[in-house]
Amino acid sequence: MIMKRRSAVAALLALPLVLSACGGGGGDEFTAQDGALQIYSSQHRNVTDAWAQAFTEKTGIQTQVREGQDSSMGQMIIAEGDSSPADVFLTENSPAMTLVEREGRLAKVDAATRAQVRTGMAPSTGDWTAIAARSTVLVYNTEKITEAELPKSLLDLQDPKWKGKWGAAPGGADFQAIVAGLLANTDEATTKTWLEGMATNAQVYQNNIATMKAVNAGEVPVGIMYHYYWYRDQAGDKQGSANTKLHYFGNKDSGAFVSLSAGGVLKSSDMPKEAQQFLKFVTSPEGQKILVDSGSMEYAVGKGVASDKALPPLDKLNPPPVDPFVLNSDKVISLMTDAGLL
Numbered sequence: 001m002i003m004k005r006r007s008a009v010a011a012l013l014a015l016p017l018v019l020s021a022c023g024g025g026g027g028d029e030f031t032a033q034d035g036a037l038q039i040y041s042s043q044h045r046n047v048t049d050a051w052a053q054a055f056t057e058k059t060g061i062q063t064q065v066r067e068g069q070d071s072s073m074g075q076m077i078i079a080e081g082d083s084s085p086a087d088v089f090l091t092e093n094s095p096a097m098t099l100v101e102r103e104g105r106l107a108k109v110d111a112a113t114r115a116q117v118r119t120g121m122a123p124s125t126g127d128w129t130a131i132a133a134r135s136t137v138l139v140y141n142t143e144k145i146t147e148a149e150l151p152k153s154l155l156d157l158q159d160p161k162w163k164g165k166w167g168a169a170p171g172g173a174d175f176q177a178i179v180a181g182l183l184a185n186t187d188e189a190t191t192k193t194w195l196e197g198m199a200t201n202a203q204v205y206q207n208n209i210a211t212m213k214a215v216n217a218g219e220v221p222v223g224i225m226y227h228y229y230w231y232r233d234q235a236g237d238k239q240g241s242a243n244t245k246l247h248y249f250g251n252k253d254s255g256a257f258v259s260l261s262a263g264g265v266l267k268s269s270d271m272p273k274e275a276q277q278f279l280k281f282v283t284s285p286e287g288q289k290i291l292v293d294s295g296s297m298e299y300a301v302g303k304g305v306a307s308d309k310a311l312p313p314l315d316k317l318n319p320p321p322v323d324p325f326v327l328n329s330d331k332v333i334s335l336m337t338d339a340g341l342l
């Protein structure tokens with residue numbers, strides 16, 4: 001029965017789909033292999049591959065990763081419905097997971113898995129869990145602006161004095177998660193006004209890395225992005241960040257939003273036991289160490305697991321008290337479209 005369903009789905013998906021990961025990169029042809037745990041992933045490829053390989057080595061369970069971006073992957077799972085080959089879904093940002101959750105497509109995550117994760121990083125519904133975390137930051141060019149001149153709040157960036165002075169990548173799921181955080185931390189009117197200010201003031205870049213490089217080159221004095229791209233560049237040749245520093249808004253400001261990368265098991269999985277086992281592995285001290293050792297510079301979310309030493313501790317970031325489980329990506333996309341940002 002199981003093999004039949006997988007074969008039928010494989011036949012339906014005979015047309016190759018071209019997908020790309022966060023920050024660009026090539027696409028992959030995809031045909032689900034019988035007997036392999038199907039991991040749909042919009043997390044960074046190197047991290048997902050490291051988890052999948054280590055899991056296979058440890059358990060002998062074969063895995064296959066299908067890559068895409070947050071919203072397209074979430075939409076694909078919903079469109080495939082009961083016949084989706086997906087057993088596990090890993091996202092970069094939690095709004096893509098809540099999209100799938102709201103369609104009732106997620107099984108409960110094993111309690112033992114949720115118990116491995118820091119408090120507040122697995123929803124009370126039990127439908128998914130955090131697997132990593134990333135912080136919003138302001139990157140600034142130290143030759144173009146002083147620390148005293150930096151905005152005190154993300155909301156300040158809508159003011160006319162910031163016209164042409166900041167950059168961001170509104171087209172990406174990363175930035176859209178930040179806007180979802182703003183919406184959850186404030187209200188629709190505030191978010192709408194801020195987005196309109198952004199449309200007037202901000203230079204638009206393709207992704208976080210392009211934003212960082214533009215700030216580094218002095219095209220704009222400041223940019224809004226996630227922390228880990230900066231720390232990766234700093235750990236390497238510093239080509240994209242040598243002239244910059246990071247500013248953390250803290251103070252529960254919307255600009256201190258911490259986004260969760262999420263992991264879930266599909267209700268329609270025909271390998272539910274193995275899917276649960278995989279998620280347990282990813283969130284275990286061993287799996288979280290793989291994340292840290294990958295050099296991704298994202299935050300570990302497993303209890304008792306230290307993130308990279310270069311990062312300020314997660315519990316010192318003072319993010320806004322946003323429930324990540326209410327983030328509404330559909331609303332964000334409509335507000336950003338109305339503001340002319342998408």
Ligand SMILES: [Fe+2]
Nearest residue numbers: 022044092174
């Ligand atoms: Fe990313």
